[in-house]
Amino acid sequence: MKNDNVIYPQPFVKWVGGKRQVIDKIKNKIPSNFNDYYEPFVGGGAVLFNINSExxxxxxxxxQLINVYHQIKNNYKELAYQIDCLNSEEVNSIRYEKLRELYNDKIINKELDLECAALFMIINKYCFNGVYRVNKKGLYNVPWNKKTKVKIYELDNLKAISKKLQNATIKSGDFLNLLKTVKKGDFVFFDSPYAPLNETTFNSYTQTGFTKYDHKRLAQEFKRLDGKGVYLMLTNHNTKLIRELYKEYHIELLDVKRAVNSDASNRVGKEIIITNY
Ligand SMILES: C[S@@+](CC[C@H](N)C(=O)[O-])C[C@H]1O[C@@H](n2cnc3c(N)ncnc32)[C@H](O)[C@@H]1O
Structure with a gap:
């Protein structure tokens, strides 16, 4: 399944927890042979775009993120055109707020369409650190990164992603919904939101919305799939909770520099890769 002469597409968004910088380490651990590929927490797709599977x-x-995948799959040229129309002028704080307002109107009106995808991609490049954060009403509220002109996409890259997605099943929902059809010999890569490094504050509330209970549900699913003979890989922070949940499996440490973190002391942290093979 590995073919290192291939030029792989790049993620079309900057995404918190994106695996771009550890992709080589992850690639080295991908099983050499498997059938179907499943990624239930796909985010910016850094790992997906390096996978060779039909x-x-x-x-x-x-x-909203999944809408962008659908639009790239079905309409990448029209998406590029929409982006060009919406991003023709230099961005300043007033223009950024206007774009964000247009995007939030899409959320309020539940319009998952081409324009929503274009706004998503533009805002992702003009917001602070590519952070995706919404308020209690579900409206996007990340401030401007003070850049005035940024390249939003490469057409060839969108084309390559579109090609890659032609046979893809693309869903939006809780991770468990994707995994019902996984069979023996398939490969699942799990990159859930991180467990916090400081576990004392980790009860029901989390910034990512992914709770301790969710990490336990995920570990149960990992175990269920392991019992079926599925190849499994999972990455997360090296915390007591994660080590405890996956103590029966192979655990390897990784050094990762974290750009999106307000606490400088947390910028270099240990992450782990867990496999069942
Ligand atoms: C660490 S990020 C994935 C990063 C991705 N591997 C990349 O390279 O960009 C985790 C993702 O899980 C998603 N997520 C959070 N809770 C989820 C849930 N219950 N089910 C499915 N996805 C979820 C988030 O929206 C986020 O995109």
Missing amino acids: NIFINDINE
């Missing part, structure tokens, strides 16, 4: 199944709970 049948791909991806999911993320962020339905």
